[in-house]
Amino acid sequence: MEIQNIFVVGAGLMGSGIAQTALQSGYTVTLNDQREEALDRAKAGINNRLERLVEKGKMTEEEKADCMSRLTTDTRLNAAAKADLVIEAIFEELSAKREIFQSLDAICPASTIFASNTSSISLTALGAATNRPEKVVGMHFFSPVPVMRLLEIVFGLRTSQEVLDAVKEVGKKMGKWLILAKDKPGFIVNRALLPMLNEAVQILDEGVGTVEDVDNGMKLGCNHPMGPLELADMIGLDILLEVMQVFYEDLGDTKYRPAHLLRKMVTAHYLGRKTGSGFYLYENGKKLAVNPVLTREHSLFDQQ
Numbered sequence: 001m002e003i004q005n006i007f008v009v010g011a012g013l014m015g016s017g018i019a020q021t022a023l024q025s026g027y028t029v030t031l032n033d034q035r036e037e038a039l040d041r042a043k044a045g046i047n048n049r050l051e052r053l054v055e056k057g058k059m060t061e062e063e064k065a066d067c068m069s070r071l072t073t074d075t076r077l078n079a080a081a082k083a084d085l086v087i088e089a090i091f092e093e094l095s096a097k098r099e100i101f102q103s104l105d106a107i108c109p110a111s112t113i114f115a116s117n118t119s120s121i122s123l124t125a126l127g128a129a130t131n132r133p134e135k136v137v138g139m140h141f142f143s144p145v146p147v148m149r150l151l152e153i154v155f156g157l158r159t160s161q162e163v164l165d166a167v168k169e170v171g172k173k174m175g176k177w178l179i180l181a182k183d184k185p186g187f188i189v190n191r192a193l194l195p196m197l198n199e200a201v202q203i204l205d206e207g208v209g210t211v212e213d214v215d216n217g218m219k220l221g222c223n224h225p226m227g228p229l230e231l232a233d234m235i236g237l238d239i240l241l242e243v244m245q246v247f248y249e250d251l252g253d254t255k256y257r258p259a260h261l262l263r264k265m266v267t268a269h270y271l272g273r274k275t276g277s278g279f280y281l282y283e284n285g286k287k288l289a290v291n292p293v294l295t296r297e298h299s300l301f302d303q304q
């Protein structure tokens with residue numbers, strides 16, 4: 001089936017990046033969010049990022065105008081009535097995603113494919129919330145979507161080959177490198193990556209090395225572009241904790257148990273970049289120094 005109209009639900013970090021990439025790939029896009037201000041911010045962000053491409057000579061003014069002319073924003077889900085493909089990118093919460101898919105099931109034609117950008121929720125469970133489980137699929141993009149080349153396509157137990165073929169075409173048209181994953185917690189990338197980040201926190205907690213040595217070790221010894229602790233700060237320590245908890249419960253192996261220090265950091269509201277402090281301190285998005293609570297030596301005053 002040919003995809004032309006894409007309906008993106010959720011205009012946050014991922015949804016706006018997906019919408020921009022779809023526009024740049026020639027699709028007609030309706031971007032939906034329950035909050036008008038999120039739509040305004042997303043549209044302005046897309047416009048600014050495309051403007052920067054024009055300034056750098058990577059896009060012409062006409063191409064930019066053409067992209068923006070194919071973008072519509074709408075707070076109503078009813079606007080999905082003509083969508084060939086829905087890509088959902090709202091909060092990572094099963095009940096909220098199920099609710100969206102149930103509502104869209106009643107609005108969209110039977111041919112519409114429902115994709116979710118979920119990082120951890122079961123596509124089989126999302127499919128079961130609809131009357132079209134064979135049309136439900138995972139399209140797991142990476143942040144920032146216009147820059148990161150990977151698209152992880154995830155198939156639920158009932159996802160059809162026809163649907164996989166259709167989203168594969170979309171991914172290719174978007175210029176992404178595709179990998180295919182079964183519906184199991186973390187799919188391929190997060191299943192491999194997040195336990196490594198959790199282990200780095202465990203290594204720090206055991207005092208094997210300092211924050212900087214753990215990060216430099218993986219950067220300079222393994223050629224990783226970012227250290228695991230700074231990457232954990234970027235992802236959000238609360239998100240890392242949540243996903244590790246899902247791995248631990250669903251996969252049932254103690255190797256996935258969230259590091260004790262990770263739990264403490266989240267309890268103390270050190271959530272990473274978004275709160276200005278995690279393993280490092282940040283100001284205006286710039287990394288300043290190691291969080292001093294992690295290097296502090298404690299002692300009792302001399303009682304003599």
Ligand SMILES: NC(=O)c1ccc[n+]([C@@H]2O[C@H](COP(=O)([O-])OP(=O)(O)OC[C@H]3O[C@@H](n4cnc5c(N)ncnc54)[C@H](O)[C@@H]3O)[C@@H](O)[C@H]2O)c1
Nearest residue numbers: 010011012013014015033034038089090091092118119143
């Ligand atoms: N942030 C990442 O690096 C990343 C990477 C890959 C996948 N994901 C996944 O992408 C999804 C979105 O993540 P994000 O970081 O863009 O989140 P975000 O918080 O930036 O954006 C979520 C948006 O969804 C909107 N929303 C919430 N409920 C809605 C509803 N019922 N109807 C319409 N809009 C609604 C919110 O108003 C918000 O604008 C999540 O499933 C997440 O796991 C995130």
